[in-house]
Amino acid sequence: MKRFLNTRETIVTEAIDGLLLSSGGNKLARLDGYPHIKVIVRKDWDKSKVAIVSGGGAGHEPAHAGFVGAGMLTAAVSGEIFASPSVDAVLAGILAVTGDAGCLLIVKNYTGDRLNFGLAAEKAKQMGRKVEMVIVADDIAIPDAPKPRGIAGTLFVHKVAGHLAEKGASLDVVKQAALEAAKATYSLGISLSSCTIPGQEPQRRSGEKAHRQAELGLGIHGEPGVATIEPKSVQHVVDMMVEVLDKKLPGEHKFALLINDLGAVPPIEMSVVANEVVNRFGKRVEIVFGPGPLMTSLDMNGFSLSLVELNDQRREALLSPVEPIAWIRGTKLETPTILPMPKFAHLAQFEASHNDRAAALVKAVCEELIAKESELNALDAKVGDGDTGTTFANAARSVVEKFSAKALPLNNPSQLCLAVGELLGKTMGGSSGVLMSIFFTAAGTEMAKSNSWHAAFEAGIGAVQHYGGAKAGDRTMLDAMIPAIAELKSGSLNAAADAAEKGAIATASMTKAGAGRSSYVGSTNLIGIQDPGATAISFAFAAAVKAS
């Protein structure tokens, strides 16, 4: 299985059933004619206004069934993949929704669709219904084509006709507006690969060169386009498309632009396309629809651009809200708003100060961590990647540097914590650096409120657990920190250091690391080895005791 489908024979009816069972589906109904008659209608329709009916081959979803709903289509008639629905299917659709106000058929310019919808229209007329048909031929790819194809620009015609019909306009008015919208619409597609028709082998151009090619101006069934190009970038592709479109577009006009995903272009790429296209057209585009998948061609890796000349009637119709969720609400283009960056505090803002005890503690802890670099690295080599010593030593060296430069706010415990937090976030590296930065930042913030080392460090521990996701027993530095900081409540640094050491030793019997790099190491390799992070913490506490 290369595509998400069950059987080729059931894909269309299953997709329609899926539509009825998903977002917006409870506003729709279908006619009881499976598998031959595949007609989707508005469930709330009372035939009081002009009915708008469209359809054609399947494979272009969400077109057309996805656009059935107030303000757009009244009914959609689906054929099989890329094959026109039968005359009976179209006739069933017309009869199901057409009241005294009549019905407008909107048909893409393919012979099969024209003839089947056309004959159905004549049969419906013979049965006394008022039926008109508008043919959309918006594809401008092939110069002087006698019968240009109908592609995604058809949706503009649906929208204009649907809006007027919903407002209660007469069939003549709706038809005239649809005709004019169809004439004022210009579309062009491009694709990096054709589509995979269910039950057939993928259509691939052969050879390495083919991988670099794109088809410009192709149809929505993978029909050949006007040229095969070697695209270099989205910019290059869009430049070429706009050049071709510009030859047909009337000057001095404002347009609405529809950016249509042909099936398999992911949203991030479609946004890159949108950026390029809108910038390229500049002020000529007043309203943008999309990007998004509106008229697809199965899994085609391509997109199409459709433009329609705006007038007051079409501007209002295109921007009016509609019920179908497949329609992407348009927006009037504005110059993007760029807001100034908020200002935020950095280390430089802390005021340096001196305090003997703090100086001694900071110095002792840092020197100890620098001294234990090799020992901690060796320990980490057994259970991790051997850099715990260097990570802590580097962090300590950066603090020593600021200390020696007398740049630390030693006499302000809150600011000292914040300064160390700021510094470690930049110098320590890796997840440990961010975690230690979180610890000291949270501690400094709490210290400003409570002026208690115990409360401050508890806050730091809490933040490390919350954001880091590790807990006691996970074989991390927390196994030394948590018991040590708990002892600080009594005010005894000695007791805290003892607890840190015991905690670090206890990690040697923890055979499953719940977090951190050791979580990737098998448990037999962990037995008897202390966690290097917890050990570093116990060294730091021991050094603090000596200095105090």
Place this chain on the structure above:
Amino acid sequence: MKRFLNTRETIVTEAIDGLLLSSGGNKLARLDGYPHIKVIVRKDWDKSKVAIVSGGGAGHEPAHAGFVGAGMLTAAVSGEIFASPSVDAVLAGILAVTGDAGCLLIVKNYTGDRLNFGLAAEKAKQMGRKVEMVIVADDIAIPDAPKPRGIAGTLFVHKVAGHLAEKGASLDVVKQAALEAAKATYSLGISLSSCTIPGQEPQRRSGEKAHRQAELGLGIHGEPGVATIEPKSVQHVVDMMVEVLDKKLPGEHKFALLINDLGAVPPIEMSVVANEVVNRFGKRVEIVFGPGPLMTSLDMNGFSLSLVELNDQRREALLSPVEPIAWIRGTKLETPTILPMPKFAHLAQFEASHNDRAAALVKAVCEELIAKESELNALDAKVGDGDTGTTFANAARSVVEKFSAKALPLNNPSQLCLAVGELLGKTMGGSSGVLMSIFFTAAGTEMAKSNSWHAAFEAGIGAVQHYGGAKAGDRTMLDAMIPAIAELKSGSLNAAADAAEKGAIATASMTKAGAGRSSYVGSTNLIGIQDPGATAISFAFAAAVKAS
């Protein structure tokens, strides 16, 4: 170029700019911090309510920037492709939108995101902002994972928090609801291929077997899943996914379901998936969102299912309308409505009758067309596929059959036309069959009104031109029909037959076929050859003259 992008370095900022320049983009703004600070905010935001901030690596579009807007996110912070945004970027986002009501960060459970958002939160707190963070870990793929990943179910949490914040709830209330929603959410993904990371070669499993494989329970960055399976159909895939989900889902609950396209599954296939999934879950699913691309993984050919337990708060929050167009409005599931087929008339309804002149005409024309089968085929072999004679002869034989069975309404010209139209639509085949059916149906309808052969045939010709798209001079049967029927106005069948013959002869000098099969033939091959369709028409008129 295999994907639509310009450069790997600019894809994320270009995609954000594209968002700002497309549907819904005029409601958004960005901070002035490119390329490092990629923060999108609501343009209308006044900081009067709790701010909801989310984000993470890029490549998951429309998440998260696409969900910024009233009722969902206040700001989104984007990193590079699959890489967490920096602490400074997150802090900028928080500071840009957080007022006295505070800010809730919603973060998917990845270490980088947790730590960078976490440190930013602590810094913002230190600067006096009220900030809370909720971590979403909805991926249930890996049994007993210590840190389940956050995937598309995160959107439920955005929606719940966004709704409450918009309603003016306090930070505590919003956070509690988000926490509970996160805990009640269960997601699982599947993919037929991994994603193509810009600037890297596509990640492909090698060998023929790999083409049949799918990854069950993979992450949104292409991380391995719980199993590699060989899927047979969508049904098979969905069965397996529901089996895995069922082991985790609490029983006796109603759920909302989100069906998420991971990037490159076209809409028709997503609808097939939706049909299978909704049917498989049955009455347990009360509300459906999607299918559609909501939290993608670049161009991954896969989808994910997310379910959240419903309670009154979440039901209201999930169904409330929101501003961002990327959000797909949910729908309460109902049993699909299937309406009865409209009844329409068929040939059997016409009442047989006799008329000498009509009988003679019908018989003569049919016999002539049968007699000329080989001659017309030979003519067509020079400019087409050599079957015009057989097409007309088969049509004539089917009329003769009904004639011999005395089944035709010969004494009612309108009904006779309609009956012949009905018959030819079924028996003549191809485009010609539908066109002749259109001709006689339109003629019969007009005949009932005006009782004029000339008016009736003019109506028929009009319909053939309108639906078929050919006109006089296009080298089709119209070139005999149009002049012949014009002569009918005077009532002279002789004059009509002469005009038909002249018209048919004139086609021999038409070197460009504007429609029909000959439009595929080079002009040098057409010189001197009469159009077979026009010739058949002239034969028919000649036969009618003889019989009258």
